[in-house]
Amino acid sequence: MTKKLTRDDLLTAYRTMRTIREFEERLHTDFATGEIPGFVHLYAGEEASATGVCMNLTKDDHIASTHRGHGHCIAKGVDPVGMMAEIWGRKTGTCKGKGGSMHIADLSVGMLGANGIVGGGGPLVCGTALAAKLRGTRNVSVCFFGDGASNQGTIFEAMNLASVWNLPVIFLAENNGYAEATSYNYSVACDTIADRASAFGMPGITVDGFDFFAVHEAAGEAIERARNGGGPSLVEVKLSRYYGHFEGDQQTYRAPGEVQNIRDTKDCLLQFSRRVTASGELAQADLDAIDAEVKALIDGSVVKAKSDPKPTEADLLTDVYVSY
Amino acid sequence: MARKITYQQAINEALDQEMARDQNVIVMGEDVAGGSGAPGEQDAWGGVLGVTRGLYAKHPGRVIDTPISESGYVGAAIGAACCGMRPVAELMFVDFLGVCFDQIFNQAAKFRYMFGGKAETPVVIRAMYGAGFRAAAQHSQCLYNIFTHIPGLKVVVPSNPYDAKGLLIQSIRDNDPVIFLEHKALYTMEGEVPEELYTVPFGEAAVVREGHDVTIVAFGRMVLKAQEAAADLQKQGIHCEIIDPRTTSPLDTDTILESVEKTGRLVVVDESHPRCSMASDIAGLVAEQAFDSLKAPIRQVTGFHAPVPFSDALEELYIPSAAKIVAAVKSVKEYK
Amino acid sequence: MSAIQTITMPKWGLSMQEGKVNGWLKQVGDAVEQGQEIVEVESEKIAGAVEAGATGVLRRQLANEEDVLPVGGLLGVIADASVSDADIDAFVADFLSNFKPAEGAEEDQGPTTQKIEVNGHKLRYLKRGDSGKSGEPMLLIHGFGGDLNNWLFNHEALAADREVYALDLPGHGESTKDVGEGNLAALADTVAAFLDAVGVTSAHLVGHSMGGAVSLTVALRHPEKVRSLSLIGSAGLGSEINTGYIQGFVSAANRNALKPLLADLFADSSLVTRQLVDDLLKYKRLEGVGQALSTLSGNLFADGRQNSVMADQLAALGKPVLVIWGEEDRIIPVAHAHAVSGKVQVEVLGNRGHMVQMEAANDVNRAIARFVG
Known part of the structure; x- marks a missing residue:
């Protein structure tokens, strides 16, 4: 059993989820103006997953993320101001404007990168976990992936490898029901992604991804097991994304009212707020204060991103190699 | 006289000495030890051709057999490199690139750039390449040109035991991802190799033979064919x-x-397929940058735009021969 | 004994199997004297000149420029003018029909290098000649960044009537790269211990450049081990030295950096072959060499000067001293040749540089042979 969440933990959880939501909502709005280059894939709706998992991790644990990576970045401790600048293509961005939304990474906080290749992260976390195991550090690695990636060979290979080598890896399947525009019901051959765990000799569990507490507890157990040498686990988190696969996707493949219904009834922030205020663990004023601070942070990040310089020609050929 | 060892022994020695020097160096791949989990001998193979044999016992826990799962373990090597390990992953035959290329070219090669210079990925991927073993189309390709195309990768093709050891040590110590390609036909080649550790820097060509009539640029095993041809031409x-x-x-x-610029004539010898090859790359480079020096058209001696065939009768036709190099050199020398 | 003398492809070093003709210095019909340079040839490692073995007339050139011949292959023929063309043609035909090149290095290795443990250093050395011969033993000591191959053109000739050792100093060649304290005293003590280890009680020391300073130091610290000193382009005789060369050599990491430096070693910079540059790079890239060279240069040549000048201490030793210098030495000035007091023979060779024992091997060999008697 994981340890009881303190008041500070709850404040942190809320702040993290709210930061992700605010960040993504703001991108949704700003993207529509046409000022943001490229693609963005928003994480809004899935905040309880990244937050519930990453609150069990330290800076020295590693995560691999997906093309829908902003939430994982924020939850793992990447600076949202740098992220915003990155997404706006600025030199001040986390990756100097060379990576963009799909490649935000910060190895200094154990964030191995969002990834433009679906399923790309599975093998990578086997490596960070192998390093931890060889060095005896007790660090763990988490591979976030979606229901789409759950069908990729890299994920199968990685699950097999992690099990064969008894690595401290958590395969964290975020099943939001859609791989781009194709339904999970069509593309995944088994009932739950967690069912696949048994094929690789590891525990598998499915949890409600709208419930921060459920995710935190399930991931926490798996992470603790991994830290103690108990090997890998597969945790499937069922949730929903509020926006399209990418910004501009009208989501015509979804049922009428599907998203609105989820927002109204299951939203992770809504559920969290009700529970902690009803229990008296936090006051509404605590949450309101965080909301205001987060809004100021994100507003500030956008103002800064808009005014920050873009990279120049001098930056075009730097950072290809350490030395060449 | 300095000690002579084979190309294969030189590679083994480089791995051994670097593993002894740096605990972060690990060797992983299919049957790099061999026998894992089996009831018989451990280190049963030491690599499919025995190149890594003996390392398993000398460096306990750091010579790691993998499942046949190239994406999985090549990606794992890359991930481990991201947090400071120096893995040497063996992709048995370079042809198996097909099942793990994403991890190499979309992940390892691009991390540093995509992440704004904040990542270092000091991974080495060793692989055998080349024709001449009747191994047919899926075990005989060269493919160094494909890696060479990708920014972020370094690509090494040693042609002799001395270079093999020094370049492999450099590869392991290098902070960028390195593809280290070993021609199967060179494994038994003997040469003088110092017992000490040493490095051969990247990006420094060896002038294997000096002459003033025709420049031959050759890669890997083709250096030997070029030497054979040059002795004949002399x-x-x-x-x-x-x-x-x-x-x-x-x-x-x-x-x-x-x-x-000195010879005015160029023949490039490249065992790989001719299109978008090192041969065409160097021909393009010289045509663009040394056009005024050229006294004759550039000639390329390469394999063919066809898979490597199986039958010895066909494979011998496929591989560039000394005779073909001789003919190409003469044609540019005699060009009026 | 025929009055017809052959000029054949020499064997310079153990690995040489063939050589290339770079050009003739004498033409057919020219009178030549024994010891005169007749034809320039080049091995993979080094370029040099072949001398006439007899006085006479160059009667035939049997190889053209750029031709590659095996070791022992016939380059030319010297004979008196009185010998008929027919006799010469018959001689040549006979030579060519009987000549068989050595079957690769394995067949004809001659003496090979050995390793010996001395004062915690593993030292490589090469011994030539026979201890049964009349002459007293000799030891050849190379300079900074060199190795026993620096004596390629000297070793065999000097070993004609004595045993001659050449060693790699610590930090050099194939010896241990750890130089310990890395000063002249430490090197000299290692050399003295080396002589003990190979069972030589005392020897004629021949030192080139830094090896000369090492020889001097051996004579000062272990006088009983030294019969005479032959100092070639030697350090230790004055304070000036081309520290640009020393520092450049220590730091040069690639061919382009090293090659122009090496040109300073020879009066004729065309002697710097690509192979020479490549071999030195290979040496410099060995683990520990950078540290060894830095330590030595820091101790011996700090602040742009030689830190140890022993010229005035020599007279008191009472040892015979031969000093040989290339007049165009660009590393250590030729003026130092005259700095030694006491009973000293001095030979200054015109038109030669710092590597005078390579550039004028025959002159140097003759001078040393005469000197040691």
Whole structure:
């Protein structure tokens, strides 16, 4: 059993989820103006997953993320101001404007990168976990992936490898029901992604991804097991994304009212707020204060991103190699 | 006289000495030890051709057999490199690139750039390449040109035991991802190799033979074919300069251009398929940058735009021969 | 004994199997004297000149420029003018029909290098000649960054009537790269211990450059081990030295950096072959060499000067001293040749540089042979 969440933990959880939501909502709005280059894939709706998992991790644990990576970045401790600048293509961005939304990474906080290749992260976390195991550090690695990636060979290979080598890896399947525009019901051959765990000799569990507490507890157990040498686990988190696969996707493949219904009834922030205020663990004023601070942070990040310089020609050929 | 060992022994020694020097160096791949989980001998194979044999016992826990799962373990090597390990992953035959290329070219190669210079991925991927073993189309390709195309990768093609050891040590110590390609036909080649550790820097071609008539640029095993051809041509009064770039990325363009400026004639010998090859790359480079020095058209001696065939009758036709190099050199020497 | 003398492809070093003709210095019909340079040839490692073995007339050139011949292959023929063309043609035909090149290195290795443990250093050395011969033993000591191959053109000739050792100093060649304290005293003590280890009680020391300073130091610290000193382009005789060369050599990491430096070693910079540059790079890239060279240069040549000048201490030793210098030495000035007091023979060779024992091997060999008697 994981340890009881303190008041500070709850404040942190809320702040993290709210930061992700605010960040993504703001991108949704700003993207529509046409000022943001490229693609963005928003994480809004899935905040309880990244937050519930990453609150069990330290800076020295590693995560691999997906093309829908902003939430994982924020939850793992990447600076949202740098992220915003990155997404706006600025030199001040986390990756100097060379990576963009799909490649935000910060190895200094154990964030191995969002990834433009679906399923790309599975093998990578086997490596960070192998390093931890060889060095005896007790660090763990988490591979976030979606229901789409759950069908990729890299994920199968990685699950097999992690099990064969008894690595401290958590395969964290975020099943939001859609791989781009194709339904999970069509593309995944088994009932739950967690069912696949048994094929690789590891525990598998499915949890409600709208419930921060459920995710935190399930991931926490798996992470603790991994830290103690108990090997890998597969945790499937069922949730929903509020926006399209990418910004501009009208989501015509979804049922009428599907998203609105989820927002109204299951939203992770809504559920969290009700529970902690009803229990008296936090006051509404605590949450309101965080909301205001987060809004100021994100507003500030956008103002800064808009005014920050873009990279120049001098930056075009730097950072290809350490030395060449 | 300095000690002589084989190309294969030179690679084994480089791995052994680097593993002893740095605990972060690990070796992983299919049957790099062999026998894992089996009831019989451990280190049963030491690599499919025995190149890593003996390392398993000398460096306990750091010579790791993998499942046949190239994406999985090559990606794991890359991930481990991201947090400071120096893994040497063996992709048995370079042809198996097909099942793990994403991890190499979309992940390892691009991390540093995509992440704004904040990542270092000091991984080495070793692989055998080349024809001549009746191994047919899926176990005989060269493919260094494909890696060379990708920014972020360094590509090494040693042609002799001395270079193999020094370049492999450099590869392991290098902070970028390195593809280290070993020609199967060179494994038994003997040469003088110092017992000490040493490095051969990347991007520094070797001038294997000096001459003033024709420049031959050759890669890997083709350096030997070029030497054979040059010895023959010498008897006919044609003096070839042979350049072995040693690494295709970075490429020592200066040494090639300087030589062509001296000889005015260029033959490039590349075992791989001709299209978008190192041969065509270097021909393009010289045509663009040393056009005024050229006294004759550039000739390329390469494999064919066809898979490597199985039958010895066909494979021998496929592989560039010394005779073909001789003919190409003569044609450019005699060009009016 | 025929009055017809052959000029054949020499064997310079153990690995040489063939050589290339770079050009003739004498033409057919020219009178030549024994010891005169006749034809320039080049091995993979080094370029040099072949001398006439007899006085006479150059009657035939049997190889053209750029021709490659095996070791022992016939380059030319010297004979008196009185010998008929027919006799010469018959001689040549006979030579060519009987000549068989050595079957690769395995067949004809001659003496090979050995390793010996001395004062915690593993030292490589090469012994030539026979201890049964009349002459007293000799030891050849190379300079900074060199190795026993620096004596390629001297070793065999000097070993004609004595045993001659050449060693790699610590930090050099194939010896241990750890130089310990890395000063002249430490090197000299290692050399003295080396002589003990190979069972030589005392020897004629021949030192080149830094090896000369090492020889001097051996004579000062272990006088009983030294019969005479032959100092070639030697350090230790004055304070000036081309520290640009020393520092450049220590730091040069690639061919382009090293090659122009090496040109300073020879009066004729065309002697710097690509192979020479490549071999030195290979040496410099060995683990520990950078540290060894830095330590030595820091101790011996700090602040742009030689830190140890022993010229005035020599007279008191009472040892015979031969000093040989290339007049165009660009590393250590030729003026130092005259700095030694006491009973000293001095030979200054015009038109030669710092590597005078390579550039004028025959002159140097003759001078040393005469000197040691």
